[in-house]
Amino acid sequence: MHSQNLINIISDELPNLNKSESKVARVILADPDSATRSSIATLAKAAEVSEPSVNRFCKRFNAAGFPDFKLKLAKALVSGVRFVNRNVDPDDEVSSYTPKIFDGTINNLAMVRDKISHSRVNQVVDKLIQAKRIYFFGVGASGSVARDAENKFFRFNLPVSFHDDVLMQRMLASTGSTGDVFFFISHTGRTKEVVEIAEIARANGSTVIGLTAPDSPLAKVSSVTLDVEVPENTDEYMPMTSRIVHLVILDVLATGVTLRRGPDFLPHLEKIKNSLKPTRYPRTS
Amino acid sequence: MHSQNLINIISDELPNLNKSESKVARVILADPDSATRSSIATLAKAAEVSEPSVNRFCKRFNAAGFPDFKLKLAKALVSGVRFVNRNVDPDDEVSSYTPKIFDGTINNLAMVRDKISHSRVNQVVDKLIQAKRIYFFGVGASGSVARDAENKFFRFNLPVSFHDDVLMQRMLASTGSTGDVFFFISHTGRTKEVVEIAEIARANGSTVIGLTAPDSPLAKVSSVTLDVEVPENTDEYMPMTSRIVHLVILDVLATGVTLRRGPDFLPHLEKIKNSLKPTRYPRTS
DNA sequence: CCTTATATGTAGTAAACTTACGTAAATTAT
DNA sequence: ATAATTTACGTAAGTTTACTACATATAAGG
Numbered sequence: 001m002h003s004q005n006l007i008n009i010i011s012d013e014l015p016n017l018n019k020s021e022s023k024v025a026r027v028i029l030a031d032p033d034s035a036t037r038s039s040i041a042t043l044a045k046a047a048e049v050s051e052p053s054v055n056r057f058c059k060r061f062n063a064a065g066f067p068d069f070k071l072k073l074a075k076a077l078v079s080g081v082r083f084v085n086r087n088v089d090p091d092d093e094v095s096s097y098t099p100k101i102f103d104g105t106i107n108n109l110a111m112v113r114d115k116i117s118h119s120r121v122n123q124v125v126d127k128l129i130q131a132k133r134i135y136f137f138g139v140g141a142s143g144s145v146a147r148d149a150e151n152k153f154f155r156f157n158l159p160v161s162f163h164d165d166v167l168m169q170r171m172l173a174s175t176g177s178t179g180d181v182f183f184f185i186s187h188t189g190r191t192k193e194v195v196e197i198a199e200i201a202r203a204n205g206s207t208v209i210g211l212t213a214p215d216s217p218l219a220k221v222s223s224v225t226l227d228v229e230v231p232e233n234t235d236e237y238m239p240m241t242s243r244i245v246h247l248v249i250l251d252v253l254a255t256g257v258t259l260r261r262g263p264d265f266l267p268h269l270e271k272i273k274n275s276l277k278p279t280r281y282p283r284t285s
Numbered sequence: 286m287h288s289q290n291l292i293n294i295i296s297d298e299l300p301n302l303n304k305s306e307s308k309v310a311r312v313i314l315a316d317p318d319s320a321t322r323s324s325i326a327t328l329a330k331a332a333e334v335s336e337p338s339v340n341r342f343c344k345r346f347n348a349a350g351f352p353d354f355k356l357k358l359a360k361a362l363v364s365g366v367r368f369v370n371r372n373v374d375p376d377d378e379v380s381s382y383t384p385k386i387f388d389g390t391i392n393n394l395a396m397v398r399d400k401i402s403h404s405r406v407n408q409v410v411d412k413l414i415q416a417k418r419i420y421f422f423g424v425g426a427s428g429s430v431a432r433d434a435e436n437k438f439f440r441f442n443l444p445v446s447f448h449d450d451v452l453m454q455r456m457l458a459s460t461g462s463t464g465d466v467f468f469f470i471s472h473t474g475r476t477k478e479v480v481e482i483a484e485i486a487r488a489n490g491s492t493v494i495g496l497t498a499p500d501s502p503l504a505k506v507s508s509v510t511l512d513v514e515v516p517e518n519t520d521e522y523m524p525m526t527s528r529i530v531h532l533v534i535l536d537v538l539a540t541g542v543t544l545r546r547g548p549d550f551l552p553h554l555e556k557i558k559n560s561l562k563p564t565r566y567p568r569t570s
Numbered sequence: 571c572c573t574t575a576t577a578t579g580t581a582g583t584a585a586a587c588t589t590a591c592g593t594a595a596a597t598t599a600t
Numbered sequence: 601a602t603a604a605t606t607t608a609c610g611t612a613a614g615t616t617t618a619c620t621a622c623a624t625a626t627a628a629g630g
Contacts, residue, residue, distance in 0.1 A: 018608060036356060039586060050610045066587065071321060074356045078363040088540060090548060094403040101537050102398035106391050113387035118379040141436050148429035190565040217566050243433065244529055252386050255373060263375060280475040281502050305578060325618055335579045351618060
């Protein structure tokens, strides 16, 4: 298990905390960086609780005491992961909404990094390696993800294609058979059309992989699901970050496939890379 | 220059230090991690110096005092670890390459977040708002990014399209005129065909925006460039992360456009969102 | 060798952190 | 509902920790 980020741990535990503990939690989450620089007295005052409450809070999260907690918090803040609970505001300037969007995306990635099931990833890599054919299906925003996946996996010398047209998808699903892998990408996992197509594919004995929301209808009809829990899109201005997470998971899968193929396969990838050279201006620097 | 790692700074300064200061330095460098966990007294004893010497040592390195120094040291240790072993190894397991790929992407995003020019973002938002028409162009892997951009920007009620076919791109570029915005997405910015097309567009008085590598040929022919510095792809197994960065930058731009449109525009976005509802299975939970 | 500057340590103090204990609030049983 | 029991929280005292001011030692320069 990858070490979870302390800040995420705290926000996950928030509902299970006592009154004063959650007061402390909220103050820390509101500005973790300043928390690392304050004394126990300052923090206690800000949270309107007593100093021992802060101390107990720290111990609850496996710290020896307050200083140790601050240390761990400081470490959690590094690694580029900046926690943001602040949404984009209607009167934000470029200089404020830009980092917010980056941070939001980074935060989502860090969350999935810590939660993703490695055994599932392994299972999916297995299926992809053994596939006779791979189809990447996505509609709307997920269409781009599917397209990207094709671009990536085609390098493995596998018969792979992507489709963002539901009629094509339906036809292909109904003509598929054992050995074919249908890889569905869907933000919600609730698009009726997509779920139906997955059912058809499944009924024909094909393998169905779902990169989608856990417990969604699509997840239920999939042979293997890669769960991407996406926070409800409460804010008008915040973009949908699941696409990005999906892309990175596909990167992980592609890497898994490459590694399985072993070093003998590298020259093939090199060849593909080199084939693009003549289309480019050489670098002068 | 990006802030150097504190540990490196200390070892660089070692020759310039006093006798007792260098004693402290050596003890810290020998085991920085344990240093973060010890008190000033413990450390002073280990280094065989007095407590104020340790304190002076800390201040020499721009820390407010000993606790602040420990904090900075702890941070330095984290970022060091994350940066060092970020490459994927041929004999990595799922459990090791998965977080590596996530961390790699996160690091890249954090880097761009801190480097991106806000004024450029603003300029591009300006151009997009004023555009009569917007074309998103990309080939290969950037084609998916362009497609995603179309999906996003079409919601703004603007005549927008994406193209991943160079012939189509060329034709559109040559028929474009003032008021048209051609938005080029390119990892390297060196694909000859793409640069040529950008030149054509520019010659016809259209606005050319480049989301690409700084100082690349494409950047040079663009009216405005959004620089994405991408580290040379040294590692065989590491996926290309610039796509992801490009997508997030497009998210930023889309957010910028939404904010400029003001709150009157939100109902329009809501309408688009709602239009998809009947295609989905409702949530039960 | 004296003077001056710099380096280091001592001792005291203030702040920060922790512990022990008692009261208040909440939960459960009667 | 009330009593009993558990859990949550704060007060106050004690302990550790870190910093400051000052003194002494060491080194450098005249």
